[in-house]
Amino acid sequence: MWLRRHRAAVSVGAVATLALLTASVLYLWDLRGERDLAAAARRRAEVAESEALRRADAAVLAQARGALGEDVVAALGLLAQVESSKDANLRSARLTALAAQARGAEPARAGRHCPAVATGLAAISSITSLRRMKLGVHGGS
16 A cells, blocks of 8 residues: 555665666776786786886896906996896806806805806806816816
């Protein structure tokens, strides 16, 4: 009986509830899409940052190689700026430090600038010593 007397109010309430429910579903659907867009943008930013760091390290390594002819200490100082957790960077930094050592830089000085390079130089030095021993070459000759 009450429902028959208030049919209009009940109809308006049902339509309003349905409209709110529809709006909520559409809002959540749009929110999910925005979340996916933000995740894709974050992945693109991480890739771009990684590429920028790779290029920066390559530039510093090139600058260190260029400085070898003028100032081996400055070249070793530049090596400290390179991200040494990447194998390619570490390999290039070690080769640059080895070239600096060949030009008269002390291995201990390389270690102060970049401990990973010093470890690599020590390994290279021990391999070189082993090769000399096998060949029967003594001293620095």
